[in-house]
Amino acid sequence: MSDYLSGSLRRLRPYTPGEQPQDRTYIKLNTNESPYPPSPGVLDALNRQEAADLRLYSDPEAGELKAALAARYGVGLENVFVSNGSDEALNFAFLAYATDGRGVAFADITYGFYPVFAGLYDIPVHTVPLREDFRLAVEDYLGLHQTVVIANPNAPTGLALTRAEVEQVVQGNPDAVVVIDEAYVDFGGESAVELTGRYPNLLVVQTFSKSRSLAGARLGYAIGPAELIADLERIKYATNPYNVNRLTLRAGTQALADRAYFEENCRQIMQTRAYTARRLEELGFSCTDSRANFLFARHPHLSGQAVYQGLKERGVLVRHFDGARIVDYNRITVGTRDQMEILLQRLEELL
Amino acid sequence: MSDYLSGSLRRLRPYTPGEQPQDRTYIKLNTNESPYPPSPGVLDALNRQEAADLRLYSDPEAGELKAALAARYGVGLENVFVSNGSDEALNFAFLAYATDGRGVAFADITYGFYPVFAGLYDIPVHTVPLREDFRLAVEDYLGLHQTVVIANPNAPTGLALTRAEVEQVVQGNPDAVVVIDEAYVDFGGESAVELTGRYPNLLVVQTFSKSRSLAGARLGYAIGPAELIADLERIKYATNPYNVNRLTLRAGTQALADRAYFEENCRQIMQTRAYTARRLEELGFSCTDSRANFLFARHPHLSGQAVYQGLKERGVLVRHFDGARIVDYNRITVGTRDQMEILLQRLEELL
Numbered sequence: 001m002s003d004y005l006s007g008s009l010r011r012l013r014p015y016t017p018g019e020q021p022q023d024r025t026y027i028k029l030n031t032n033e034s035p036y037p038p039s040p041g042v043l044d045a046l047n048r049q050e051a052a053d054l055r056l057y058s059d060p061e062a063g064e065l066k067a068a069l070a071a072r073y074g075v076g077l078e079n080v081f082v083s084n085g086s087d088e089a090l091n092f093a094f095l096a097y098a099t100d101g102r103g104v105a106f107a108d109i110t111y112g113f114y115p116v117f118a119g120l121y122d123i124p125v126h127t128v129p130l131r132e133d134f135r136l137a138v139e140d141y142l143g144l145h146q147t148v149v150i151a152n153p154n155a156p157t158g159l160a161l162t163r164a165e166v167e168q169v170v171q172g173n174p175d176a177v178v179v180i181d182e183a184y185v186d187f188g189g190e191s192a193v194e195l196t197g198r199y200p201n202l203l204v205v206q207t208f209s210k211s212r213s214l215a216g217a218r219l220g221y222a223i224g225p226a227e228l229i230a231d232l233e234r235i236k237y238a239t240n241p242y243n244v245n246r247l248t249l250r251a252g253t254q255a256l257a258d259r260a261y262f263e264e265n266c267r268q269i270m271q272t273r274a275y276t277a278r279r280l281e282e283l284g285f286s287c288t289d290s291r292a293n294f295l296f297a298r299h300p301h302l303s304g305q306a307v308y309q310g311l312k313e314r315g316v317l318v319r320h321f322d323g324a325r326i327v328d329y330n331r332i333t334v335g336t337r338d339q340m341e342i343l344l345q346r347l348e349e350l351l
Numbered sequence: 352m353s354d355y356l357s358g359s360l361r362r363l364r365p366y367t368p369g370e371q372p373q374d375r376t377y378i379k380l381n382t383n384e385s386p387y388p389p390s391p392g393v394l395d396a397l398n399r400q401e402a403a404d405l406r407l408y409s410d411p412e413a414g415e416l417k418a419a420l421a422a423r424y425g426v427g428l429e430n431v432f433v434s435n436g437s438d439e440a441l442n443f444a445f446l447a448y449a450t451d452g453r454g455v456a457f458a459d460i461t462y463g464f465y466p467v468f469a470g471l472y473d474i475p476v477h478t479v480p481l482r483e484d485f486r487l488a489v490e491d492y493l494g495l496h497q498t499v500v501i502a503n504p505n506a507p508t509g510l511a512l513t514r515a516e517v518e519q520v521v522q523g524n525p526d527a528v529v530v531i532d533e534a535y536v537d538f539g540g541e542s543a544v545e546l547t548g549r550y551p552n553l554l555v556v557q558t559f560s561k562s563r564s565l566a567g568a569r570l571g572y573a574i575g576p577a578e579l580i581a582d583l584e585r586i587k588y589a590t591n592p593y594n595v596n597r598l599t600l601r602a603g604t605q606a607l608a609d610r611a612y613f614e615e616n617c618r619q620i621m622q623t624r625a626y627t628a629r630r631l632e633e634l635g636f637s638c639t640d641s642r643a644n645f646l647f648a649r650h651p652h653l654s655g656q657a658v659y660q661g662l663k664e665r666g667v668l669v670r671h672f673d674g675a676r677i678v679d680y681n682r683i684t685v686g687t688r689d690q691m692e693i694l695l696q697r698l699e700e701l702l
Binding site for chain 1: 352353354355357358359360363365366367368371373379382384385386387389394395397399400402403404405406407408409410411412428435436439440442446447448449450451453467468470471501527528550552560564565566567568569576578579580581585586587588589590591592594597598599602630651679
């Protein structure tokens with residue numbers, strides 16, 4: 001840190017991404033990536049001609065991809081914002097709707113980036129604790145008079161609200177924007193996208209990172225009323241109009257076209273999740289009812305840290321968080337069935 | 352714009368990128384892209400396996416690319432920051448060093464994004480006019496007690512400071528960070544990179560967009576003292592740790608390796624620039640002494656708007672700016688020799 005750095009940034013605690021150790025090859029079940037490559041159509045689309053065209057700027061309006069997203073979700077072009085990963089859309093939403101002293105409300109256990117965005121812009125945070133069983137109780141989220149951010153399904157718990165519950169939160173905060181972060185929705189959650197046409201204060205954020213196997217391409221999007229989308233565009237054109245590169249725009253458009261591949265991958269991951277949860281329970285673990293591409297599991301006789309460390313020593317990386325209420329747990333990405341068999345075998349050794 | 356948008360963002364005037372009309376095919380000389388594709392090595396590197404690996408997050412530390420940049424510029428890994436286009440590095444520098452009421456100083460005629468970044472963060476702007484001949488006079492930039500941002504070569508004028516002049520500005524503002532935006536430096540400017548080891552307050556920003564033909568890949572970087580780089584990393588980890596996608600990291604590393612291709616393209620563009628300037632002057636235009644991959648030209652008998660419009664009707668796009676002092680000019684990207692011949696022919700028709 002230099003002596004020149006501005007005050008509020010000096011106090012900031014940045015986000016810690018999942019570890020990416022270079023010392024050996026691990027079975028990586030720690031960052032919720034897809035075990036499957038992008039669709040064959042995406043691989044075909046990223047050809048030599050597309051690479052040659054990298055000399056040209058990307059389309060700042062992301063016209064082709066927006067049209068594909070609008071068609072996919074049954075909304076207008078003016079209802080779609082395209083971002084450099086969903087983190088960028090979330091970042092812009094914090095800046096747009098939670099500064100001016102208004103503040104933001106989110107759960108005590110949720111995506112670790114929300115407090116970081118708040119710190120970045122000096123935004124007051126109202127932490128609304130999840131219930132004892134990690135359930136997000138809708139009645140805790142009504143009439144808050146603050147921007148509300150909910151990950152649905154939540155991370156790292158995997159628990160999901162129904163669409164009707166989300167609608168109650170949206171209705172219960174008419175003077176504030178409600179951001180629903182649906183990074184994991186394609187693995188069995190109920191999306192709130194279809195509600196965006198009816199409420200001026202609902203913004204839904206999704207990503208191509210998980211269900212469409214494009215984490216490394218950096219592509220996210222927001223769907224919402226035209227006025228909210230215009231706000232995000234405004235910030236984009238004041239920071240980085242060419243926020244998404246050409247190849248990623250191309251990959252995203254093609255990934256949407258290859259719908260059967262996407263659906264099959266999601267189905268496969270949900271099936272592997274159910275199988276792995278059952279096997280983990282046979283080993284004594286208890287798992288939350290995850291609707292995401294990860295499991296959140298603890299064992300009565302082994303600490304979360306011991307499970308994490310023991311797996312790492314055996315070549316399997318999972319994610320362990322320090323927070324007091326979740327210190328007993330590990331978040332385990334659902335990989336291929338083969339990867340899960342190795343995980344289970346290593347856990348048996350550990351126990 | 353929604354009723355929910357925060358106050359300072361309501362007043363913001365976003366940046367206007369160069370037009371990208373879809374109605375017909377133009378010879379595009381309006382956004383300073385390279386007329387040459389990325390190197391063959393880059394095209395080879397972006398292969399099917401790399402596309403398949405997009406399922407995995409990109410390296411947030413950008414280790415491979417940073418090592419290549421550090422080797423290329425003779426600095427340490429801790430002196431390199433990698434960004435999603437150089438706009439992102441500039442954005443972070445404004446946030447890091449010009450908020451807290453300190454303000455920022457830059458020229459009246461320069462890159463149009465600087466006032467936008469200032470507006471985004473409510474940063475007071477001290478405009479330091481260029482001299483009558485568009486020259487940036489070093490004596491106007493001493494002891495400002497504000498963050499100083501200088502595009503060198505400047506845009507859209509193309510005029511460049513010597514390294515010694517940049518050093519005077521850096522020495523003359525010891526209590527402030529001096530950002531030198533070298534987007535166009537590879538076309539005949541003198542880079543200040545070699546000064547970064549000697550001054551704690553000098554940050555140099557460059558891009559792969561122009562001289563390395565990767566505008567559409569979105570890749571920039573900053574080189575500076577370790578403390579300043581740590582500040583930018585801090586902001587990156589508080590906004591979007593995976594700010595650059597996998598394919599772009601790969602492309603950038605390979606582009607640096609293919610140094611002969613890069614040098615030959617720069618040489619070719621400088622040669623075409625000299626040829627085009629001479630021919631323009633034969634047609635009565637006067638051109639600034641551009642060290643960038645564009646020319647900045649006006650005609651004594653034709654308004655800047657008339658030249659712009661006449662060329663557009665004839666299928667050639669150049670960039671015209673509204674600012675009072677430059678309204679007679681157009682900024683013309685240096686394309687291939689063939690593109691320049693068509694430009695010159697269209698201008699002859701116009702005259």
